[in-house]
Amino acid sequence: MKPGATAHPPRASCMIRFIASFLLIPSWACLGMFQDPVSTASTEYSEVDSRPDVLYLIVDDLGWHDVGFTGGRSHLTPHIDALASQSTVFENAYSDAPNCAPTRASILSGQATARHGVLTVGSSRRGNKALRRIEPVPNQRFLDQDLPTLADDLQANGYRTVHVGKFHVGPDPLDYGFTDQVGGTALGHPKSYFSPYRNRHLSDGPKGEYLTDRLVEEATGFIKSQDRRPLFLHLSFYSVHTPIQPRSDLLASAKARLPNHRVQAQKYDAMVSAVDASVGRILEAFSTRARPLMIVFTSDNGGYGPLADNGPLRGSKGTMYEGGIRVPLAVRWPGSGRVERSDTPVLLRDLVPTILETTGSVQPDRIRDGRSLCGVRSGNELDAVPLHWHFPVYLERDSSVVGPWRSTPVAACRIGRFKLIEFFESGNLELYDLSSDPSEQFNLVEEFPDLAKKMHAEMVQWRVEMGALLPTPLPDVPSSVETTPAPDPTSKPEQSP
Missing domain, CATH: 3.40.720.10 (Alkaline Phosphatase, subunit A)
Known part of the structure; x- marks a missing residue:
């Protein structure tokens, strides 16, 4: 194995890891040392x-x-x-x-992302500030080491x-x-x-x-x-x-x-x-x-x-x-x-x-x-459970999209074959039957308003259980966001990608 690999003892408290970080041998000091690094962790092994x-x-x-x-x-x-x-x-x-x-x-x-707080890459305020209609949720750039x-x-x-x-x-x-x-x-x-x-x-x-x-x-x-x-x-x-x-x-x-x-x-x-x-x-x-x-x-x-x-x-x-x-x-x-x-x-x-x-x-x-x-391994089909996504951030366009955004703050839920998307800026909902419409071309909200309402209630309840933070209105900008201002989930400063 080439030099550049590093080994680490078992994780300890943040303070111990902080001190240990100053004692690690830098990778350049390992040049010429080709032996395989072995952790100092003590483990039991049986034949x-x-x-x-x-x-x-x-x-x-x-x-x-x-x-x-x-x-x-x-x-x-x-x-x-x-x-x-x-x-x-x-x-x-x-x-x-x-x-x-x-x-x-x-x-x-x-x-879930709503729980650990890493919501996007870099800042949640990416893109043209003048075009944002709500304040996105601050992003925690790194996963908590603890x-x-x-x-x-x-x-x-x-x-x-x-x-x-x-x-x-x-x-x-x-x-x-x-x-x-x-x-x-x-x-x-x-x-x-x-x-x-x-x-x-x-x-x-x-x-x-x-x-x-x-x-x-x-x-x-x-x-x-x-x-x-x-x-x-x-x-x-x-x-x-x-x-x-x-x-x-x-x-x-x-x-x-x-x-x-x-x-x-x-x-x-x-x-x-x-x-x-x-x-x-x-x-x-x-x-x-x-x-x-x-x-x-x-x-x-x-x-x-x-x-x-x-x-x-x-x-x-x-x-x-x-x-x-x-x-x-x-x-x-x-x-x-x-x-x-x-x-x-x-x-x-x-x-x-x-x-x-x-x-x-x-x-x-x-x-x-x-x-x-x-359960699938033994031939048992898994029960379908609601799947949730929480992406309350802005993401600027790339060349594959028309307009200024790939995404404005959004959330989604899939239950069975149906998927509901909620756009936080406008409050608009989109409902799709993925079994017949995997390309998501036909919004069924008007055809199935009760289903959309039920799925949205599931989304709201899940967000409560997660403690998910929601975007907040900007001054002088009309918004349909239903939210109570919540504290920043992280003490870390925002950082650009």
Whole structure:
């Protein structure tokens, strides 16, 4: 393994971690030290220990139809599709928010965004101030370091918890329950996909080395280490987030296969191909380990509007329509897990209790909002429960939308086949039957006013239970927001992305 990986003792109090941060050896001091870092955590190990390894694969900004197993045909993803063919595919899987940081905070904490407070990327006041009609809820940029995470609980149950790649919910994954990490910072995208990377948690490789390949090399070092603990590997690709920078050989292949596509689309295709090849390499590396293996494959939000393939879904990353929050999700169970497709709507925060149950981990009494999906493994269909999203922020436009915003402050709820969207500026509601209208073209509020009223009451009650903060009116601007001013959920200052 290349230098740049770091190890961390078990989490302690904030003060202990604060003091310890001044004692950590800087990454540059490790040059030439190629031995695998081993956590100082004291763990018990038994020769009959058969707990599974867990591989959690997250592709950044991957569109719902960017992979073949969801029906997409834009790109070739043979390794990812082969994995899905051995997995339970959740056809109605959703991210916890329409952009990166809040979803990743939910993936780690198992909490809804309204509860943990990471609502968006950077400021909630993004875009043209003059066009805002209400005051959005202040955003908490980073996940609270004292909030127990999935990595914390797995480490407490004897797992080596390794993060490789994009992190985005704090300056360092080591502060969030990971024993080791490579490449994770507070940034939401790489400064370059080619070395030199200018990443303080990833040493530079040879000039021109490709970031996606490097992350797989680092992850493989942990997979092949002699550490006897079960492994939780959180492999979070920076791809396919901007900047769109592919390998030259894969770009040549994309141009040959897609000669009539614009150059940016060819570049994007090449980046998807790099991720697919990397998934194949990681699975091959895990084949050398004796333990059973659980694998999760997903994206952190809907696909990037100007380039990703979101299929028939309306919208894209940053919107509350299906294209902004529907994500590919495949779970390969360890051992003889069930292979099927499930129509039950699920959220990525559901994977926290799912992984803990699958690994047989002791689960302390935590405030978590996800539910275990393990019933699917034994052939039981999951009960449909209401799904909620809370995105009370402004998000400026990208080239895929008309007008100044990708999103104004908004919330949504899905119950069964119906989805209700509430726009806080106007108070308008939109109701869609996703079973017959996945593209969300036909607003049914006037046809089913009682259903819309019932679903809205469910949304309001959920927000009360979460303690969710709502936007507030601006002076001299008419608003339909029904809210009581609430205190800022965080003492941290607002920060730009």
